[in-house]
Amino acid sequence: MAKILVVEDEENMRELIMEELTDAGYEVDDAPNAEEALKKLESCDYDLITVDIEMPGMNGLELAGKIREKKKNAKIVLLTAYSHYKNDLASWAADAYIVKSMDFTELKDTVERLLG
Numbered sequence: 001m002a003k004i005l006v007v008e009d010e011e012n013m014r015e016l017i018m019e020e021l022t023d024a025g026y027e028v029d030d031a032p033n034a035e036e037a038l039k040k041l042e043s044c045d046y047d048l049i050t051v052d053i054e055m056p057g058m059n060g061l062e063l064a065g066k067i068r069e070k071k072k073n074a075k076i077v078l079l080t081a082y083s084h085y086k087n088d089l090a091s092w093a094a095d096a097y098i099v100k101s102m103d104f105t106e107l108k109d110t111v112e113r114l115l116g
Contacts, residue, residue: 002047002115003027007037007063008079009055013100017050017079020104021111034058038066046074047115050107051094053080064094075114077107 004026008014011032018028029044031037033055041049049067053060064076076094096110 001025001027003029003045004111005037005040005044005046005049006030007032007034007049007055007060008052009033010052013052017104017107020108024108024111026111034060034063034066037063041067041070048075048077048111050077050079050111053078077110077114079107 004021006014006017006021006028008017008030009032014030014032018030021028029040029046031040034057037049037051040046051060051063051067055063058066060078060080064078067074067076077096077098078094079098079100081100095114098106098110
């Protein structure tokens with residue numbers, strides 16, 4: 001069973017994403033911010049990490065860069081409510097970029113493809 005880390009500062013959204021991915025058959029862990037995510041990455045190997053871009057403190061683009069430095073083969077999916085980040089060069093540190101919606105089909109399809 002693939003293990004996924006969900007990094008999302010909004011508790012309701014974090015819980016929804018976790019529920020959707022758990023229902024899809026993945027083992028899911030979570031972190032409310034980048035700092036907590038980095039701590040978890042020190043002690044656990046994840047097959048994929050979803051990262052919210054807009055977070056207080058270290059944002060998701062910075063976190064994706066740090067993850068890439070430490071774990072070159074990590075699969076990273078950036079999640080955001082704003083499509084303009086797609087043109088940001090830092091977003092290229094991710095394997096996929098998804099604009100959040102209440103329909104999680106794109107997220108689940110992307111996770112399945114990346115872990116495939």
